[in-house]
Amino acid sequence: MALDRITLTGLRVRGNHGVFDFERRDGQDFVIDVVLELDLAPAAASDDVTDTVHYGELAGSLAEVVAGEPVNLIETLAHRLAGVCLADPRVRAATVTVHKPQAPIPHEFADVAVTIRRQRA
Template identity: 40%
Template structure:
């Protein structure tokens, strides 16, 4: 299966269970793998036969920066839903990194990964 990979997308968002996370915000690093048949685009050199990754980037950016979730699992789910809805994907994999996740006594890097199919 072919895929388009967007990795290392860095955004600032207000996701988390703690009040302080919702007030101050923090960075999030998002990666997506969009699975689809890329043969038509490769043969025709036609952008309409693939996913315009600039537009996909903007869709992810809008979700991370404009919406709010308690859980990064919910953030990943929303990203996956929108990408599957907006683009001719067969499957999507979403990775959400929360590099400054607060824990008692400090921070740790938390990551979740999900896969969703049509």
């Protein structure tokens, strides 16, 4: 069965992640995109927000993780964010992209991002 999707893109949150001391001290903005795969038929039938993932609450939970305990790698951050998405048992899979547009790279660039996909066993 093909799954439906809920997509949240461009969630911008200040965090203190990185391998360098100045990244942890000064912080920087991270941009988060998530795609949740789940069956949305129950929500469509009931027209009740309790039958789906409340994306406002999801955004708040993701923001808490990004603003919370620092990690060295955005790979680790993405993994933690996927765990937040999969905490809702209705979510069968989650794709998470963590963008680090202010990464300490000594060349002009538009973005650095890591994307992971996690699914239920």
